[in-house]
Amino acid sequence: MKNPAHALFLLFALPISAGEPITYDNLPLGSESKPLLLSTYMPDPGLDEAYFAHHGKSAKSPKYNPGTGKDIPGEYDPIKGLPASLGVSFGPALSYAFDTVECRIAYAWQGGFLDMYPYWGDPVRGSRQSYDYVPQLVGILFHKANPMSEIFVDGKRLTDLDHPKFVGYNLENGTPAFLFSRGGHEFKLKVTPNTKTPLSFSFTLSSPDKIAITYDTPNGDRTTNTLTRTVTGTALGNFQGFPRDMKIKEASVANGRKLFDGLGCSACHSVDGSLGHGPSLAGLYGSKRPIEGTQELVHADEAYILESIKNPGAKTAKGFPPNYMPPYILKDLEYQSLVLYIKSVAKGQ
Amino acid sequence: MKLSSILTLLAVVATASADDYTKCYQLDDIALPNGVPPEVGGLTFSSDGWLYVCLRRSDVFRAKPGEDPKAFDWKLFASGFHNGCGIYSPEPGKILVTQMSDLTSATDTDGDGVADQYRIVADDWGLSGNYHETNTFCPDGKGGYFLAIGTASHNGSVFEHTKGEYSVFGRRGRNFSSVKNRGWILHLDKNGVITPWASGFRMANGIYTDPDGETWSGDNQGDWKPVTPFYHIEKGNFYGHPSSLVWDKNWPKDKDPLLTYRNDLDAYNKHRTEAAVLVPYTVCRSASEPIMIPRNGSFGAHYAGQYILPDNNGTRLCRIMVEKVDGVYQGMVTYLQNGGGLRSGNNRVAFSPDGKSLYVGQTVRGWGAPAEGLQRITYKGGTPFDISTIHITPDGFRLTFTGDIPDLSANSFQVSSATYQPTWVYGGVAQNKQKHSVNKLAKTDEHTVAISITDFVPEKVYEIKLPDLKAADGSLLNNNIFHYTVHKIPGASKRSGLPF
Known part of the structure; x- marks a missing residue:
């Protein structure tokens, strides 16, 4: 768009509270202005057993043969997952899981949201993955809830207050603010991305009651009844969604395009020069690229493109935040196909 | 009036008993927004005329329906729901949706056409992490709701950590109830008090309270459900799928209900409540949401007051007529x-406010080849050549035609009967099969004929076929196969003693 003012006008002309509809795209993504909220099964990326204080605990169960109506040797193993959580995506800036059973932020990550493929299934065939249907994370996990909350309410840890009860949420200009009660108090929790510091988010926890809400210390002022805080984490794991065999038999532009769409690259990188969460690939290959933290331009050759896929944090394109893209571990033919496709896009093919 | 119109009118009158069904009922494909997976989990009209459609991946769209099926102006009203399979609008600008973990309300508080306030209305059931645990609901006609809470499937897992308490016994078997109130119908009264109402459901994928305040549901043929049942729902009853009993406060904690009833069918048969109408698998494979055809004739006087039971696994809508004999509901099923052109995956139904159009939402995602979308059946007038009702008599049945009685003899009928004993086996076979003859045939009025049946005993499902029946003008009967579930024969105290 040639006229930036026009672009700005269009942006604000859109109703802020109306999100984008869910499509067959198994890699849905919100944005900072239009966060996406999904009530869904969500993965458990290794939360501590003690975290699940208010969940039920399942068990192995004898295998059953529906043909004979009898148990047979072997056992069904329970799988990992959060049964009743709300996934929220602000685009690559921040995603988090709000657990409606524990009434807590279970974990947070950056650089993507959920791969719904195992659950929603192939757009054409429509089948979920039989026993492996929990949606999978895309991005860099940087925060997992500790069993004991760092938040104190009138000197008591939030997690020591009994009867967590999820009430619902309001969309405040599209951003969810969760309501719950615990220990006889009502709370409102609102989480937002913090774009100033990598691998972090901000939250505000407030209550209509006259209580002190503090972080890392039991002592606090009762008159505030509000806590605003930024939580900064470290990279705890990289996730690239459900492992799919794209059945790539040769390196080609067509296969590169298939991967580009299938892996969700297109959610952030345009191929026509338009703005996105990440740099456009139009004209990228062969150009000189400005990089964050250095005055020197970098030549966008094959090595640069490969490095940007394998280790995106090595060089961050100027004007874009770090950690918005997770590293992608692929097969050699897949890397080669993506490079061929990105080269073809640069040439305008 | 033009001459051509007069001629058309005369033609309609002349062939009043033999209109082609497709001329009486027009089927349209309603276009949902482009690119949106049209997996219809719920469907409802609000009092201000919006048609709300709940799609299973997240979103609720609404539109004011128009003539043109391709030109509905859909707006996204609410989103974020986890497999929402039930929707109702209690007041303008507010919807309720049953998703996997709860019943949630979504309200547009600022009038911009988009919901901004979401509240949990009820969640007195567990969620194991199994993919199959969908729920649906209906208003009870008194400001409250009935909720049908689905079971899990052995084709999926449970999570290590569940929402709510976990039961080891509840986890056993094919379809199972490992977390609270799975396989139950719950009642939520207008004050928000929730009561377990009835147990024994495998997957009551659709529940309905009719204008008389009677509540009905189907269930999904499978283990402990040999055929598709149409249940009259009453408080305290057990409808036959044992797993849910682990959440019954009267069931002993140390007893595995699946094993108990697998080994003792007599005790099982004493405990369970039978379906009002049994629908053989060949007629309906997977019942979804029932609804009553308006009594005012807006959808055809010939079917008024009967129920529609859609098939989620077939391109058909069943038509059910019930009557009470000795205090027990029983009746007839055939096709509407x-x-x-009707798709498979028929899942949810709603009548337009004028009662002339039936909207049918479809989805089968995860259970077969995708058949998803929204269709509309509109009554255009006329009367198809059909049998509108079948009532029981002391020695057989009384069949009422929609028009003049065609030429009939005892040989026009093929009558047989069978029983269906629920067991742990998936589906079931017909037992105690018997052929019957029509030994008497009498016209009781100009549209009605009574037949008497040899060896007519209760507690069987009777199949009545009229294979080659034609109207006077040669048109075929719209339906030529009917099943009547006989619990009671009027005036007769005899019981067959057959497992039913």
Whole structure:
């Protein structure tokens, strides 16, 4: 768009509270202005057993043969997952899981949201993955809830207050603010991305009651009844969604395009020069690229493109935040196909 | 009036007993927004005329329906729901949706056409992490709701950590109830008090309270459900799928209900409540949401007051007529529509406010080849050549035609009967099969004929076929196969003693 003012006008002309509809795209993504909220099964990326204080605990169960109506040797193993959580995506800036059973932020990550493929299934065939249907994370996990909350309410840890009860949420200009009660108090929790510091988010926890809400210390002022805080984490794991065999038999532009769409690259990188969460690939290959933290331009050759896929944090394109893209571990033919496709896009093919 | 119109009118009158069904009922494909997976989990009209459609991946769209099926102006009203399979609008600008973990309300508080306030209305059931645990609901007609809470499937897992308490016994078997109130119908009264109402459901994928305040549901044929049942729902009853009993406060904690009833069918048969109408698998494979055809004739006087039971696994809508004999509901099932462009996956139904159009939402995602979308069946007038009702008599049945009685003899009928004993086996076979003859045939009025049946005993499902029946003008009967579930024969105290 040639006229930036026009672009700005269009942006604000859109109703802020109306999100984008869910499509067959198994890699849905919100944005900072239009966060996406999904009530869904969500993965458990290794939360501590003690975290699940208010969940039920399942068990192995004898295998059953529906043909004979009898148990047979072997056992069904329970799988990992959060049964009743709300996934929220602000685009690559921040995603988090709000657990409606524990009434807590279970974990947070950056650089993507959920791969719904195992659950929603192939757009054409429509089948979920039989026993492996929990949606999978895309991005860099940087925060997992500790069993004991760092938040104190009138000197008591939030997690020591009994009867967590999820009430619902309001969309405040599209951003969810969760309501719950615990220990006889009502709370409102609102989480937002913090774009100033990598691998972090901000939250505000407030209550209509006259209580002190503090972080890392039991002592606090009762008159505030509000806590605003930024939580900064470290990279705890990289996730690239459900492992799919794209059945790539040769390196080609067509296969590169298939991967580009299938892996969700297109959610952030345009191929026509338009703005996105990440740099456009139009004209990228062969150009000189400005990089964050250095005055020197970098030549966008094959090595640069490969490095940007394998280790995106090595060089961050100027004007874009770090950690918005997770590293992608692929097969050699897949890397080669993506490079061929990105080269073809640069040439305008 | 033009001459051509007069001629058309005369033609309609002349062939009043033999209109083609497709001329009486028009089927349209309603376009949902482009690119949106049209997996219809719920469907409802609000009092201000919006048609709300709940799609299973997240979103609720609404539109004011118009003539043109391709030109509905859909707006996204609410989103974020986890497999929402039930929707109702209690007041303008507010919807309720049953998703996997709860019943949630979504309200547009600022009038911009988009919901901004979401509240949990009820969640007195567990969620194991199994993919199959969908729920649906209906208003009870008194400001409250009935909720049908689905079971899990052995084709999926449970999570290590569940929402709510976990039961080891509840986890056993094919379809199972490992977390609280799975396989139950719950009642939520207008004050928000929730009561377990009835147990024994495998997957009551659709529940309905009719204008008389009677509540009905189907269930999904499978283990402990040999055929598709149409249940009259009453408080305290057990409807036959044992797993849910682990959440019954009267069931001993140390007893595995699946094993108990697998080994003792007599005790099982004493405990369970039978379906009002049994629908053989060949007629309906997977019942979804029932609804009553308006009594005012807006959808055809010939079917008024009967129930529609859609098939989620076939291109058909069943038509059910019930009557009470000695205090027990029983009745007849046939088709309203079988094929004719109707998709499979028929899941939810709603009548337009004028009662002339039936909206049918479809989805089968995860259970077969995708058949998803929204269709509309509109009554255009006329009367198809059909049998509208079948009532029981002390020695057989009384069949009422929609028009003049065609030429009939005892040989026009093929009558047989069978029983269906629920067991742990998936589906079931017909037992105690018997052929019957029509030994008397009498016209009781100009549209009605009574037949008496040899060896007519209760507690069986009777199949009545009229294979080659034609109207006077040669048109075929719209339906020529009917099943009547006989619990009671009027005036007769005899019981067959057959497992039913």
